[in-house]
Amino acid sequence: MSASHPREQFLLISALGPNPMELTSVLCRTCIDNRCSVISSRLTRHGEFSALVLQVSGSWDALARLEGGLPALAKRHGFTLSVTRSNAHVTRAQALPYVAYVSAVYRPDILNELCQFFIDHNIELENLTCDTYQAPHTNTSMLNATITVTLPAGTQISWLRDQFLDFADALNLDALIEPWRPQHP
Template identity: 80%
Template sequence: MVRSATLESRPEALPYVAYVSSAYRPDIINELCQFFIDHNVELENLICDTYQAPQTGGTMLNATFTVTLPAGTQISWLRDQFLDFADALNLDALIEPWRPQAPM
């Protein structure tokens, strides 16, 4: 993985967070990243974790993508596309506007 240069300021860009949970497969993260690339959405941050499911012992994946939607993106259309994509791959997914976290 290569870290890119610092991004320029994009005041019209919209930050969103996508959450994904599913049974682990090695190609899931790649497929999700490709979805965002195909829709001109910039990936800002990715956090993922795997764990063993308590009932089955199978490996599960939780991933959180922080993304930036370009100005002019039809948000409802992109959300529908993302959820249809996730359903086709049998992923539990949600995409919502990014909200700053209050300091603890």
């Protein structure tokens, strides 16, 4: 993302709908029609619904116009929307991005336990993806989680890795934590 203009403001739109292509197309087109730019987005499917999160930038009047038109748009297309003003992404100097991968037999408390581990170690959560599935041959319910975190400057990485692996062993999780790397096709 390029440096933001001092007058640029931000809006965070969270939308739920049954048709991911319509949801994405309608909201992106509406942003463009209101002279706003989509600067980040995430779309995921959850059962019969899709969840779309957009961070949109623009001048205060463009965002106000967009914000004012969204309720009618949501009603017309059968979306559920939540909208809030936000700030630009803050860059944290000297922070280290890491990714934790976890696989385990599914238990409802696993995500909470993982989040609590990172909270207890003053580590910020950047992204979390979690899926459950039935294991082949045994039909056991399994969980796969990928958690991107930001380590504070000065974190003793070998100590943290040992702590995380001990934590995972205590909960019988197959886990790994490693430096974040850009994904290339």
